[in-house]
Amino acid sequence: MMKKVTAVILAVCMMFGIVGCDSGTGTDTITFSVGNWPKEHDTNKAAMERYENYLTAFNEKYPGYTVEKDYWAYDVSSFLPKAAGGQLPTLYNTFFTEISKITDAGYAKDITKQMEEYGYLDNMNPDLLELVEKDGKYYGIPYNAYVFGLWFNMDLLREAGELDENGYPNYPETYEELAQMAQRIKQKTGKAGFFMPTTKGQGGWQFTNIAWAFGAKFEENVDGEWKAVFNSPEAVAALQWVKDLKFKYDVLQDNVLVDESEFIKLFSTNQVAIGIDTTMRLKNTVSDYKMNKDNIAMYKMPEGPAGRYTLTGGNVYMVAANATDEQADGVFKWLEVSGSGPDVTEEQKQANIERYKAENEQGYIVGPSAISSWTNPERLALEEEAKAPYINVDMKLFEGYNDFSGLIIQPEEPVCTQELYKTLDNVLQVALTDPNSDPQALLDQAVADFQTNYLDKQ
């Protein structure tokens, strides 16, 4: 009986098998796929063309490879299923925050050999390399890094009279000044002065930065065991500051159960004047919401009682764990041709020129840049030279952001980072919806929860 049933099941599965399998193999070339390929979309035409150009150049130079386009771009909810199903593109990109989760789960290939061979290890910022290293092996290429800064909506600032005689904002230097400025804007324009996300971990993400400035610590390693310590008076002061934004200054957006993507939406449509974000997202204001690119200014994070902290994050390339060494080689050759390689060559320069040219033609903001991952000055100069002719915004609006003096650049908390953010999200949600909540009690509870739910299980 069992045999028969199995036979039948087999037969039917075969039927579906025919439907499922369509990958043609057996060619002589080595095939690899490149993720985050620009999608066919009106706003992406330039990027698409640029990638097509890279592809032509690559095919000419390396006929032994076949590049497959993969339109998938990293996002948390689709990553795991893709990875588990072996469907990740050979080359994919993700964020610094995801690195440890991905390497721990074994979905990234050890590419130490290639990084050595192609000169990445010698030319990259060692601080960034540290992020992708685990047990002496390297699992990714951090290709750019950013720090948090404040975004300012120039339209709203103008309306609120917050610009100086030359038309540049009077930037807030401290958290106190920031709150007051937001309040003035709210009173004059009726629009939210400041944005605070509280979902998808992004509330916690931004809150850690604020709390560092107030002198708070989050996780401490005591004799090899991690302790949650964010119920200190400093952390409470930071939470009180955030809570005051809602209940004392009344400057926040109406709906607080939202994430950072809501900030981009509200900011771009002149509904919010100031918020914390990075240069990485500048593009979306223009591409998604048709915001005027000249309407944005950025400044460094304000100073708190403990200093001027700014959180750093960034993007990293990873190679799918199931890739062969030959495929990985192809990937590194591709990175070279597409302008992400460490070498200073004409080809590299051309690829970079094309990138900035395309972004410029598209009307995106070209100018303010992320922290470069290169240490080699020639490589850095190459990038700057390629960019210079295409800068299309008033760089004075970004001067304060690009000036790192006085900044303490800090990476994210070391363990259970996403869980920490989630826990802090909950704290913020209460603090921003319940005027009677007690910051100390909230953080005490959060510390206890975080300790038992995550740190004790490390």
Next chain:
Amino acid sequence: MERPRRAAGVREQRRSHVGRLVRSNFSAWVLLLPSILLFIIVMWRPILVGIVGSFCQMDGYTAVGFAGLDNYKAVLSDTTFLTALKNTFSYVFWSLVIGYLPPVIFAVMLNELVHWKSFFKFSIYFPTMVPAVAASLIWYFLFQPGEGGILNMFLGLFGLPSSQWLQNPNLTIPLIVFTMAWRGFGSSTIMYLASLQGVNGELYEAATVDGAGMFSKIRHVTLPQISGVMLLLFVKQIIGVFQVMVEPMTMTDGGPNNASISLNLQSYNYAFNYFQVDKSLALSVVTFLILIVLTVVYFKLNKRVSEN
């Protein structure tokens, strides 16, 4: 010689009968086979895999070792579990108040009316056709807090203060349930109505002659007629709402501070957001068990009630 021959004939006859039976059974089974396979693949096997998997340690979606009760310990000791459990019962409670009782009342009322009756029927059923995600999103927009919210504008017209709507932890579950009920009650009302229309008018007349008032008529004539449907919908409502997930996912993502997280949403988060598939399985098995217990208790009680 006669005998064996006849015996052989009988045997032959029987064999051909058996043959026909087997043949017709066989072709019937062939027609049924796709269904059986699909039910195994889609319904039965996953339940078994889920139960087995909850005792395993998972790496991604692959079992890599036996974990015993570790997943259960981890899930049950997580402080979110109690919140989610409490919330889930809260969802059920509110759904009985907001979603279960009103359709009975509405159906009784609608059954009395002669004016605009088909328009009422049409309009009440209409929200049922709005897809769940679309309905959640529409209400998400309507429940916009602050001065920009349309519902707050209406409150303002009546001189009432603005509400925080979904951001108020005490309101968030009732409002999500309301959204679900908005979609759901039309169909229940129509079902009650159909069964009310089957009531023999003479019963009411007889009751009138006996001097029964309106409430007495409802109790003795109306309710007995629809009690069957009511029981059915009661179980269905509890089982359905106990598994609530998409609506809080769309409207609040479980917030504020987990005030609207349900067992299933937590299970979803484990599986698809936190990369902890084993915990997700353990939690959904716990949910499963609670539901089975509830269902069994319900049927036991129901039996006792009907026996008395």
Next chain:
Amino acid sequence: MKRFSEKRGTLISVVDLKQKKYRAVYWSFFAVMVLLVLICLVPVLWLILSSFKDMNEFLQVPPTFIPKSFHPEKIWEAWQSMHFGKYYLNTIILAGGSWLMSIVINGLAGYVLSRLKPKGSTMVFTLILWTMMMPTSVSMVPLFMTFIDFPIFHFSLLNTYLPMWLIAGANAFNVLLFKSFFDSIPISYIEAAKLDGCSNLGIFTRIVVPMSKPVIAVVSIFSINAAWDDFLWPYLVLKDTSLHTVMVQIFTMKTTGYPADLHIIAIMFAIIPPCIIFMIFQKHIMEGFSLSGIKG
């Protein structure tokens, strides 16, 4: 205006209505219904009206209910800029496959269980019926595991519509619906066909199906509507945005860089087809519904 005299014997009789008290009760019932209808229709009305507002009015504080700006051309622009036709097409493909599965697979199952009843099929029927009472929560993750790595053959059904079609093929409710309908077909027709030497499949396609138009209609409407509404599985398995169905799209639009006014228009696009289906098949749907009695 209808008259009270048309009223059938119910709680409040025609005689009762001569009294003022009962009239008051009657009209208060009426008022409750009007209120209810407002709750039912106003949100959708708001949605439609808001679609015509320009962005500034949409974001205006305090908001307006009746639009001051009126931009019908905006709807067409939104349709094009969002490439919404693609999502419609995807959803139609999904619904088409699900519909076929419901009719063919569930219909066959209902037929076998109702008419052919091979030995042991009652147990199968019981097992199928149980799935209606079974909580589906426990199977979400394992089923997903099945789809990303199909047992035995190890291929992935991600980014295909097959998972939803397979699920549609295992719909106990439709099987039950078919079975109870076939139970009501007079046996003599089938006997006659059998005598003519028709095979089981032949009887099904030539005798049973033509007689089953009502049940097929009901199942069709339900299955197509359910496929249009389906969110969770398409969301979980269709990771490629170009394969998104309408529901998945309007869900992800919340966080993927669309202004709120476009989002509202997209939601309107999402509810138009089911509403049209409802307008056309109103009777079928409401009757099929109360007959079936159990569909959620």
